[in-house]
Amino acid sequence: MHKIKEKIRTVPNWPKQGVMFRDVTTLLKDAHGFKHMIDLLYERYKDSKVDVVIGIEARGFITGSVLAHRLNVGFVPIRKKGKLPAEVVSEEYDLEYGTDKIEIHKDAIRPEDKVLIFDDLIATGGTALASCKLVEKLGGNILECSFIVDLPELGGRKKLEKAGYKVFSLVDFEGE
Amino acid sequence: MHKIKEKIRTVPNWPKQGVMFRDVTTLLKDAHGFKHMIDLLYERYKDSKVDVVIGIEARGFITGSVLAHRLNVGFVPIRKKGKLPAEVVSEEYDLEYGTDKIEIHKDAIRPEDKVLIFDDLIATGGTALASCKLVEKLGGNILECSFIVDLPELGGRKKLEKAGYKVFSLVDFEGE
Numbered sequence: 001m002h003k004i005k006e007k008i009r010t011v012p013n014w015p016k017q018g019v020m021f022r023d024v025t026t027l028l029k030d031a032h033g034f035k036h037m038i039d040l041l042y043e044r045y046k047d048s049k050v051d052v053v054i055g056i057e058a059r060g061f062i063t064g065s066v067l068a069h070r071l072n073v074g075f076v077p078i079r080k081k082g083k084l085p086a087e088v089v090s091e092e093y094d095l096e097y098g099t100d101k102i103e104i105h106k107d108a109i110r111p112e113d114k115v116l117i118f119d120d121l122i123a124t125g126g127t128a129l130a131s132c133k134l135v136e137k138l139g140g141n142i143l144e145c146s147f148i149v150d151l152p153e154l155g156g157r158k159k160l161e162k163a164g165y166k167v168f169s170l171v172d173f174e175g176e
Numbered sequence: 177m178h179k180i181k182e183k184i185r186t187v188p189n190w191p192k193q194g195v196m197f198r199d200v201t202t203l204l205k206d207a208h209g210f211k212h213m214i215d216l217l218y219e220r221y222k223d224s225k226v227d228v229v230i231g232i233e234a235r236g237f238i239t240g241s242v243l244a245h246r247l248n249v250g251f252v253p254i255r256k257k258g259k260l261p262a263e264v265v266s267e268e269y270d271l272e273y274g275t276d277k278i279e280i281h282k283d284a285i286r287p288e289d290k291v292l293i294f295d296d297l298i299a300t301g302g303t304a305l306a307s308c309k310l311v312e313k314l315g316g317n318i319l320e321c322s323f324i325v326d327l328p329e330l331g332g333r334k335k336l337e338k339a340g341y342k343v344f345s346l347v348d349f350e351g352e
Contacts, residue, residue: 011261021261028241029228029250029284038245052205058259061237062251065204069214069242074205077238085187085197108205 004040005171007033008149022149022173024120028062037063037148040170042070048143051113052076054135056102056127057083063148064118076108078131089137093130102127104134111139121149122169125156132165144168180216181347183209184325198325198349200296204238213239213324216346218246224319227289228252230311232278232303233259239324240294247292252284254307265313269306278303280310287315297325298345301332308341320344 009026013019027033041063050071055064057079068075081090081101088103109115115135122128128145135142142165150157150169157167185202189195203209217239226247231240233255244251257266257277264279285291291311298304304321311318318341326333326345333343 009262014261023261025253025260025262025281025284029252031248031250034245034250035248055238058234058237058255059253061234062231062241062253065238066242066245069210069245072207072211074207074210075238076205077201077235079234083234084201085190085199086185086201105201108201 004033004037004148005173008171010173010176020173020176022121022151024059024148027148037170038066038070041067041146044146044168045071045116045143048116049114050116050143052109052140053116053118054078054104054131056117056119056131059121060119063120067116067118067146076104078102078104078134089134091130091134091137093126095126102130102134104131104138106138109135109138109140113140114143115140116143117145119145119147121151122147122156122160122167123151123154125154125159128156128160129163129165132160132163142166149173180209180213180324181349184347186349186352196349196352198297198327200235200324203324213346214242214246217243217322220344221247221292221319221322224292225290226292226319228285228316229292229294230254230280230307232293232295232307235297236295239296243292243294243322252280254278254280254310265310267306267310267313269302271302278306278310280307280314282314285311285314285316289316290319291316292319293321295321295323297327298323298332298336298343299327299330301330301335304332304336305339305341308336308339318342325349 007027009023053068144166150172183203229244320342326348
């Protein structure tokens with residue numbers, strides 16, 4: 001996975017002082033890196049009988065939709081509140097200060113669908129956990145939560161695993 | 177294209193009274209519809225020697241990134257202001273009331289790159305036109321602006337064509 005990792009740019013002190021932001025846009029714009037990443041994800045899930053891939057707004061849309069296409073299944077977006085036009089179910093999650101909501105269309109998942117949840121990065125895991133709950137509200141089964149980047153120090157993976165969900169990431173950044 | 181069109185849901189009076197919102201999420205979640213759409217777009221551009229596909233935040237990320245993957249090129253996001261972590265160039269565009277800004281990373285495009293711009297829908301064409309200007313600020317050449325849905329009555333296609341850009345859409349909704 002080191003070829004993936006070396007193509008991810010680190011932007012120090014963004015969006016605020018002290019944060020090392022892991023920027024996957026440098027991986028996505030690199031045709032070889034982008035293809036290599038998708039191939040790795042495809043290999044992991046090609047025999048998993050995934051019914052639908054969910055991407056979490058906004059950066060999760062990018063790789064999530066490509067993975068859906070490669071697996072030859074549908075793609076479903078989970079969006080911030082007020083962005084989806086038809087009937088939705090909502091789930092609250094914690095921000096650093098206060099809370100926010102994410103939503104999914106009520107008719108986006110069929111009961112018993114095997115669902116792969118995708119985002120580009122897991123930090124505290126708040127939106128990923130809320131996404132799992134949304135899918136379960138609609139009767140779907142979570143196959144796994146999948147990410148390009150894990151930041152283990154922020155505890156998101158542990159939070160998801162403690163709640164009973166499988167977690168996968170292509171790379172992680174720890175103590176760097 | 178009628179198979180594409182019939183899978184797009186119309187939500188009346190969203191986001192406000194009198195608007196017929198064309199919702200592509202019903203197309204994207206349909207494995208066959210999603211694949212058919214991507215195949216049509218791939219056929220159109222496979223011999224065009226595209227260097228990079230740009231997707232406009234947020235819904236343009238979904239199909240734009242899949243098209244980039246199929247064409248075996250890199251994907252570059254154009255985002256709303258303040259979302260990209262590294263050095264950007266910005267371009268203003270008009271909203272119904274006031275203005276807003278979109279941005280692209282300065283190092284996302286190389287001079288003379290042949291760029292395909294993708295969004296899910298063209299209405300008034302404001303963000304698409306601003307996206308073309310961003311790409312040109314970085315020295316890129318616009319191959320075409322490509323959309324799933326065109327709403328011709330809102331004048332976006334004419335605006336882009338008048339400015340010298342090629343425009344393609346898979347389907348249009350007019351007087352419906």
